[in-house]
Amino acid sequence: MSAKSGPGRKDISIVLGGEAGQGIQTIEFILARVLKRSGYHIFSTKEYMSRIRGGSNSILIRVSSQQVSAPVDRIDILVPLDHKALIRLESRINPETVIVGDITALSPERDMIDVPLQRIAEEVGDGIYANTVAAGLLSGILEADTAVMIDYTKEFFSRKSIDIVNHNITAIRKGYEAGRALCKSGKISISVNKDPSAAHELLVNGGEAVAFGAIAGGCNFISSYPMSPSTAVLTNLSAQDEQFGIVVEQVEDEISAVNMAIGAWYAGARAMATTSGGGFALMEEGISLAGMIESPLVVHLAQRPGPATGLPTRTEQGDLELALYAGHGEFPRIIYAPGNTEEAYFLTQRAFNEADRCQVPVFILTDQYFMDTYYNVPALDIDGTGIMKHLVQTDPDYRRYILTENGISPRGIPGFGEGLVTADSDEHDEEGHITEDESVRTAMVDKRLRKTETILADSVLPVLTGPDQYQNLIVGWGSTRPVITEATEKLERGDTACLHFPQVYPLPPAASEFLSRAEKLIVVENNATGQFARLLRIGTDARIDNTVLKYSGMPFTVEELVAKVSEII
Amino acid sequence: MDKNIYDMGKIDIAWCPGCGNFSILKTLKETLTGLGLVPSDVVLVSGIGQAAKIPHYLKCNFLNGLHGRALPVATGIKAANPQITVIAQSGDGDMYGEGGNHFMHTIRRNPDITNIVHNNMVYGLTKEQASPTSQPGFITPVQTHGVFEEPFNPVAVAIALNASFVARAFAGDRDQTSEIMGKAIRHRGYALVDILQPCVSFNKLNTHRWFKDNSYYLDDSHDQSDRMEAFRRATKPGDFPLGVLYVNSDRTPFEESLPAYLNNRDPLYTRQLNKEKLADLIMSRT
Numbered sequence: 001m002s003a004k005s006g007p008g009r010k011d012i013s014i015v016l017g018g019e020a021g022q023g024i025q026t027i028e029f030i031l032a033r034v035l036k037r038s039g040y041h042i043f044s045t046k047e048y049m050s051r052i053r054g055g056s057n058s059i060l061i062r063v064s065s066q067q068v069s070a071p072v073d074r075i076d077i078l079v080p081l082d083h084k085a086l087i088r089l090e091s092r093i094n095p096e097t098v099i100v101g102d103i104t105a106l107s108p109e110r111d112m113i114d115v116p117l118q119r120i121a122e123e124v125g126d127g128i129y130a131n132t133v134a135a136g137l138l139s140g141i142l143e144a145d146t147a148v149m150i151d152y153t154k155e156f157f158s159r160k161s162i163d164i165v166n167h168n169i170t171a172i173r174k175g176y177e178a179g180r181a182l183c184k185s186g187k188i189s190i191s192v193n194k195d196p197s198a199a200h201e202l203l204v205n206g207g208e209a210v211a212f213g214a215i216a217g218g219c220n221f222i223s224s225y226p227m228s229p230s231t232a233v234l235t236n237l238s239a240q241d242e243q244f245g246i247v248v249e250q251v252e253d254e255i256s257a258v259n260m261a262i263g264a265w266y267a268g269a270r271a272m273a274t275t276s277g278g279g280f281a282l283m284e285e286g287i288s289l290a291g292m293i294e295s296p297l298v299v300h301l302a303q304r305p306g307p308a309t310g311l312p313t314r315t316e317q318g319d320l321e322l323a324l325y326a327g328h329g330e331f332p333r334i335i336y337a338p339g340n341t342e343e344a345y346f347l348t349q350r351a352f353n354e355a356d357r358c359q360v361p362v363f364i365l366t367d368q369y370f371m372d373t374y375y376n377v378p379a380l381d382i383d384g385t386g387i388m389k390h391l392v393q394t395d396p397d398y399r400r401y402i403l404t405e406n407g408i409s410p411r412g413i414p415g416f417g418e419g420l421v422t423a424d425s426d427e428h429d430e431e432g433h434i435t436e437d438e439s440v441r442t443a444m445v446d447k448r449l450r451k452t453e454t455i456l457a458d459s460v461l462p463v464l465t466g467p468d469q470y471q472n473l474i475v476g477w478g479s480t481r482p483v484i485t486e487a488t489e490k491l492e493r494g495d496t497a498c499l500h501f502p503q504v505y506p507l508p509p510a511a512s513e514f515l516s517r518a519e520k521l522i523v524v525e526n527n528a529t530g531q532f533a534r535l536l537r538i539g540t541d542a543r544i545d546n547t548v549l550k551y552s553g554m555p556f557t558v559e560e561l562v563a564k565v566s567e568i569i
Numbered sequence: 570m571d572k573n574i575y576d577m578g579k580i581d582i583a584w585c586p587g588c589g590n591f592s593i594l595k596t597l598k599e600t601l602t603g604l605g606l607v608p609s610d611v612v613l614v615s616g617i618g619q620a621a622k623i624p625h626y627l628k629c630n631f632l633n634g635l636h637g638r639a640l641p642v643a644t645g646i647k648a649a650n651p652q653i654t655v656i657a658q659s660g661d662g663d664m665y666g667e668g669g670n671h672f673m674h675t676i677r678r679n680p681d682i683t684n685i686v687h688n689n690m691v692y693g694l695t696k697e698q699a700s701p702t703s704q705p706g707f708i709t710p711v712q713t714h715g716v717f718e719e720p721f722n723p724v725a726v727a728i729a730l731n732a733s734f735v736a737r738a739f740a741g742d743r744d745q746t747s748e749i750m751g752k753a754i755r756h757r758g759y760a761l762v763d764i765l766q767p768c769v770s771f772n773k774l775n776t777h778r779w780f781k782d783n784s785y786y787l788d789d790s791h792d793q794s795d796r797m798e799a800f801r802r803a804t805k806p807g808d809f810p811l812g813v814l815y816v817n818s819d820r821t822p823f824e825e826s827l828p829a830y831l832n833n834r835d836p837l838y839t840r841q842l843n844k845e846k847l848a849d850l851i852m853s854r855t
Contacts, residue, residue, distance in 0.1 A: 200855060204854050212847070212851055216842070221649060223641075241827075249648070251641065262632075263642035263646045267646040267650040267836070268650055289638075414609065414612050415652060415836065417609075420629060425635055434633075
């Protein structure tokens with residue numbers, strides 16, 4: 001039995017399965033960093049049930065000699081920590097899959113390599129170290145750098161007692177030795193080349209990329225209510241509150257979150273809220289308020305399957321139309337949908353600048369898959385980003401809603417200048433006072449709507465990957481970018497390219513040009529009704545005959561997308 | 570200071586003639602002037618309703634937002650710039666009904682803001698329906714057989730939540746109301762001023778006379794730090810105590826507890842990002 005990395009196989013896929021509380025996430029944390037620092041390219045994602053203990057969860061780690069950033073179905077090495085994992089992952093096990101684990105604990109129906117993780121852990125001092133033994137086992141199989149492994153184990157457990165740190169070090173060493181022994185005996189054979197440059201790259205997940213982007217965009221205020229899968233942005237910013245001067249408040253509900261953020265912007269902060277679909281729905285009246293009083297606002301919407309509570313820990317791209325039509329009345333907005341780590345960082349930073357420049361709500365749409373996924377990237381472009389403030393010091397005659405050609409009235413804040421800063425959710429005149437004058441109403445609506453043109457004057461363009469001359473164009477938005485790109489590469493067709501939209505609304509004018517050049521358009525979306533395809537039909541002349549949709553709660557995999565697209569082209 | 574600094578001059582006011590809002594507006598302007606506050610240092614935050622229109626009738630910065638949502642907006646403003654005097658002002662339906670959840674949690678949070686509530690025990694702008702504070706038996710076109718729910722008791726709730734300042738006033742008594750308002754604005758922390766107010770158009774039950782007959786002023790013997798006594802007085806049926814019921818000076822204002830202000834007291838808008846720190850943070854993820 002062997003997991004060979006023969007010709008054409010530059011990466012292997014490791015899957016860990018177990019119930020919540022068994023510590024598979026600890027294995028993920030240790031393994032991903034140890035392998036990356038040892039010089040492998042790493043991709044890691046997880047799927048889990050909405051419970052604290054029990055159930056059956058799994059983690060996929062791809063170890064590669066070049067960058068990988070999309071999930072695969074294939075399992076090369078499976079480490080099940082319980083019998084349920086074997087049953088649950090059954091359909092993904094192939095004849096080449098190597099299963100490694102405690103034979104006594106698993107009572108498997110198929111062949112597997114026995115490594116007594118539990119017994120080794122007990123020899124170290126306690127069965128609870130079994131997950132650390134497993135991390136060592138896989139590090140050994142992949143011949144990780146042992147100094148790196150020991151250092152990171154110390155770092156990872158640094159808040160624990162010295163005894164616990166030492167036991168974990170012994171556990172990971174024992175696991176490592178067991179892994180090396182498997183390779184030496186020929187039971188497992190792996191040969192993925194290392195790439196020393198990977199060792200120094202960043203390992204950042206979606207939640208971190210959004211939070212770092214927010215800091216780069218000058219975010220200094222976040223008011224939010226915890227909701228999976230959006231909470232990581234709140235905790236990541238909370239961890240930096242003192243360091244970067246960020247006001248963080250966990251509020252009573254999402255209504256408070258959005259209104260507090262609007263109050264903060266009004267007084268000069270750069271504020272955001274992070275939420276998921278249900279919370280975003282509660283924010284809608286506040287979003288409409290931002291539209292009316294022309295307040296900047298940034299909301300991160302990490303999508304999960306709905307309606308209602310839906311699948312709380314699963315993934316979907318089902319809330320595009322929610323964001324697109326959120327809030328009563330007509331007002332402009334911007335929607336970004338980052339496709340990868342670098343884009344999440346860049347677009348979140350940009351969201352603050354554009355919200356401030358155009359005085360509109362800006363939404364960043366991610367999803368559970370994106371939030372819980374990480375892979376190494378060379379860098380995040382700190383120098384290429386920055387904070388563009390658009391505040392004016394008011395004079396005594398300041399009028400907040402002065403009519404202008406581009407729809408943008410210079411924004412003052414209270415306490416900065418001699419003028420008074422007014423804002424009213426009623427229709428208002430240039431001074432911000434309530435009016436029912438028909439001509440003022442019409443002029444104010446026109447002024448607000450003119451901002452869409454102002455937004456479009458500086459759009460984030462769609463990204464084309466593949467040949468410039470194409471017959472088939474695979475179109476996506478948000479987190480599907482890497483899986484579409486890898487699947488298209490796997491198709492190995494010179495006539496097929498992919499187009500990813502980081503800015504989904506307003507649709508950049510360039511969209512029509514890209515779409516019109518294709519003979520066949522295939523829109524790939526993680527939802528049931530093709531919401532982005534519908535938006536493209538409204539916003540362009542494109543004829544979209546094909547959609548590939550998935551709404552099971554799980555992200556697309558490379559193999560799945562290759563098969564579905566092959567049927568179409 | 571110019572006594573008319575807050576006056577708007579001749580403006581069209583949407584309140585009914587004889588409305589208690591006029592005297593509250595006058596009292597507020599006098600109180601702010603008396604405290605030496607200039608309009609550019611003050612932000613009024615309101616929701617929706619007749620009372621919530623008050624920011625349009627005096628010179629000041631204001632955010633007249635959504636129904637029930639003045640308190641989170643006011644908290645956001647104070648936390649973004651602690652140097653501003655922030656007053657959240659609206660009616661009983663707005664603050665205690667639509668915004669009831671925010672009312673409770675703002676008291677817990679304790680931002681240094683003043684919460685002035687025009688409590689006329691009826692919905693005016695929507696033309697005569699019961700409010701959370703309407704008295705049992707109050708008949709309206711919706712509550713056709715009379716209100717039967719227990720009235721919301723804002724001062725008792727605030728005391729129960731250990732609010733840092735709880736007071737009640739009567740709109741008809743301008744001098745006393747101004748004194749209470751002044752104490753509330755000067756108080757460091759969240760301060761509630763519930764102002765009993767007649768509605769001449771829609772509330773024929775709780776009239777000027779009725780409020781006079783059913784209220785009394787706390788005298789000097791009332792110990793404002795005695796929470797149990799304050800609660801006892803706040804909950805005594807049929808007898809509304811006026812004045813400062815309860816003060817808890819031990820609570821730290823929300824914005825003073827925020828880590829963002831531990832090493833730097835400047836308003837957020839004046840601050841710059843330290844790009845080197847950001848680079849260090851990002852590089853810690855190798």
